[in-house]
Amino acid sequence: MEDSLGLARGSVDPEAVPTEFVESLAEALKGSEGSRSPTPTLEASLQEVGNDIVQSMLDTQGCVVWKERWPGGARYAACLTHDVDNLTWPVSHLLKRRSRFSAGDFVLGVLGLKDLYDNTSYAVEIERRRNLRSSFYFLTGAYDLRPKAALLASMREQGWEVGLHGDFGTHDSSENMESAVKKLEQVIGTSPAGVREHFLRFDFGSTWKIIEEAGFVYDSTVGNTDKTGFRIGLCNPFHPPDESWRPRKLLEIPLGLMDATLWGYLKRDEAGGLADFMSLKQSVEQVNGLFTLLWHPESFRMKGGRLYPKLLDSLIEDGCFIGSGLVIAQWWLGRASPLVAEGKTFRMDDAPKGLVLRFKTRGGEGVKAAGGELRLEKDSWAIEAAGGQLELTLQ
Numbered sequence: 001m002e003d004s005l006g007l008a009r010g011s012v013d014p015e016a017v018p019t020e021f022v023e024s025l026a027e028a029l030k031g032s033e034g035s036r037s038p039t040p041t042l043e044a045s046l047q048e049v050g051n052d053i054v055q056s057m058l059d060t061q062g063c064v065v066w067k068e069r070w071p072g073g074a075r076y077a078a079c080l081t082h083d084v085d086n087l088t089w090p091v092s093h094l095l096k097r098r099s100r101f102s103a104g105d106f107v108l109g110v111l112g113l114k115d116l117y118d119n120t121s122y123a124v125e126i127e128r129r130r131n132l133r134s135s136f137y138f139l140t141g142a143y144d145l146r147p148k149a150a151l152l153a154s155m156r157e158q159g160w161e162v163g164l165h166g167d168f169g170t171h172d173s174s175e176n177m178e179s180a181v182k183k184l185e186q187v188i189g190t191s192p193a194g195v196r197e198h199f200l201r202f203d204f205g206s207t208w209k210i211i212e213e214a215g216f217v218y219d220s221t222v223g224n225t226d227k228t229g230f231r232i233g234l235c236n237p238f239h240p241p242d243e244s245w246r247p248r249k250l251l252e253i254p255l256g257l258m259d260a261t262l263w264g265y266l267k268r269d270e271a272g273g274l275a276d277f278m279s280l281k282q283s284v285e286q287v288n289g290l291f292t293l294l295w296h297p298e299s300f301r302m303k304g305g306r307l308y309p310k311l312l313d314s315l316i317e318d319g320c321f322i323g324s325g326l327v328i329a330q331w332w333l334g335r336a337s338p339l340v341a342e343g344k345t346f347r348m349d350d351a352p353k354g355l356v357l358r359f360k361t362r363g364g365e366g367v368k369a370a371g372g373e374l375r376l377e378k379d380s381w382a383i384e385a386a387g388g389q390l391e392l393t394l395q
Contacts (some may be wrong), residue, residue: 005050006067007337031204042233043287070321071354074287077321080134081293100302119300135325137165139184161326163194171201185395193217194325212250218329223255226265237291237332258294263304344394353387366395
């Protein structure tokens with residue numbers, strides 16, 4: 001809770017946390033079906049608890065300081081991801097789905113003059129034109145990645161992430177996971193930082209352990225397939241619990257929306273799918289959260305899938321922070337650098353560039369700051385870190 005709310009370590013009294021919230025969170029992290037929600041309900045509850053804690057600290061101590069969640073104090077963030085399930089399909093598959101393609105693309109596809117499914121480069125170019133970067137998760141057992149080695153190396157050099165899309169059986173087998181990781185390492189020359197399981201297969205009792213032991217920085221599997229919304233009511237990154245309910249080193253980045261949910265499971269038309277996207281985006285913004293989007297490259301030239309550029313433009317227009325899974329994970333882990341309170345001085349020794357500390361006082365006292373740009377915003381002070389040591393002192 002302290003990490004998510006951005007409060008100093010030790011500032012949250014366990015007695016101040018409602019039992020009902022704790023029980024709901026525990027059930028969600030066990031994978032309870034009742035935790036599925038069209039909106040990030042647990043994030044909303046956490047926000048309410050956090051507001052009460054902040055007000056209590058202000059009333060009793062006369063001041064309170066906390067870390068904003070996203071760089072520059074952005075209202076919310078978006079994480080762009082792609083699961084590469086297939087690189088090619090036979091013409092028979094194309095014929096069955098001809099209604100999802102434009103007439104021109106369909107003819108070129110049937111004639112073999114245009115690949116309508118292998119859209120990795122096409123997706124990269126769409127994002128490049130908007131100065132955005134994303135994560136691509138590749139399978140190692142469904143197709144041969146070796147011919148893509150040069151492309152993947154170029155993508156990584158330019159800021160795109162290449163991660164693992166866990167093959168069948170990796171979510172419940174350490175041996176299968178280890179084999180898949182080694183196959184990907186042989187192609188990209190390094191260990192992948194991020195993973196998402198194929199078909200979002202997940203066992204709450206074992207998958208986090210398997211993924212952590214395989215050396216991943218983060219997982220982004222926990223999400224819904226057959227409905228929109230949030231698998232466990234959380235949208236922000238968190239460290240899942242181990243068998244003793246202590247936080248793991250591994251970070252979970254919950255999934256917010258998958259394209260296949262809209263067009264495959266729910267049979268939305270484009271207007272309906274766009275409306276669902278806008279609604280989910282708004283629900284995430286309301287809790288200062290993270291909207292993790294999964295868009296399969298093979299859908300980019302299809303009806304529905306072709307909306308991707310419009311979704312990106314909507315996110316850009318909002319001014320939210322946008323990054324790949326790895327960028328989001330690095331930010332969240334960097335933001336976790338301890339905030340230390342010493343009397344009326346609050347200090348971070350290793351604040352990431354762009355982190356905003358917000359400082360509110362009951363009596364309207366002044367503030368002295370070092371290590372960033374100080375500004376007064378409505379009823380609170382804010383300082384944006386230049387990177388490195390950051391310090392605020394109430395005067």
